[in-house]
Amino acid sequence: xxxxxxxxxxxxxxxxxxxxxxxxxxxxxxxxxxxxxxxxxxxxxxxxxxxxxxxxxxxxxxxxxxxxxxxxxxxxxxxxxxxxxxxxxxxxxxxxxxxxxxxxxxxxxxxxxx
Numbered sequence: 001x002x003x004x005x006x007x008x009x010x011x012x013x014x015x016x017x018x019x020x021x022x023x024x025x026x027x028x029x030x031x032x033x034x035x036x037x038x039x040x041x042x043x044x045x046x047x048x049x050x051x052x053x054x055x056x057x058x059x060x061x062x063x064x065x066x067x068x069x070x071x072x073x074x075x076x077x078x079x080x081x082x083x084x085x086x087x088x089x090x091x092x093x094x095x096x097x098x099x100x101x102x103x104x105x106x107x108x109x110x111x112x113x114x
Contacts, residue, residue: 022086030066037062 037058045052077085 026086033062034059 041052041055041058044058045055048055073085073089
């Protein structure tokens with residue numbers, strides 16, 4: 001058994017609170033997203049004047065996007081670092097929320113060729 005001396009460098013715990021907390025919070029977003037979409041399907045169907053069954057494509061689209069984005073984000077995290085990728089994801093979600101809020105005026109836009 002060896003004892004720790006002053007000359008040995010101290011190694012940080014790789015699974016400390018600063019590492020585990022963002023992972024847990026990030027992993028919790030997928031079920032939360034599913035719950036939000038599931039509870040919003042009826043109002044979305046009412047707003048679009050379609051049966052609730054036709055809005056199930058939203059849930060399928062969410063799972064397909066997650067199935068593509070999660071491995072891609074893992075690869076990007078290996079290339080650029082997990083902190084940068086996580087922060088970029090947060091910025092993308094923020095931009096998506098802003099675009100969604102702004103989308104209320106889209107029907108009044110005049111698109112060329114429409």
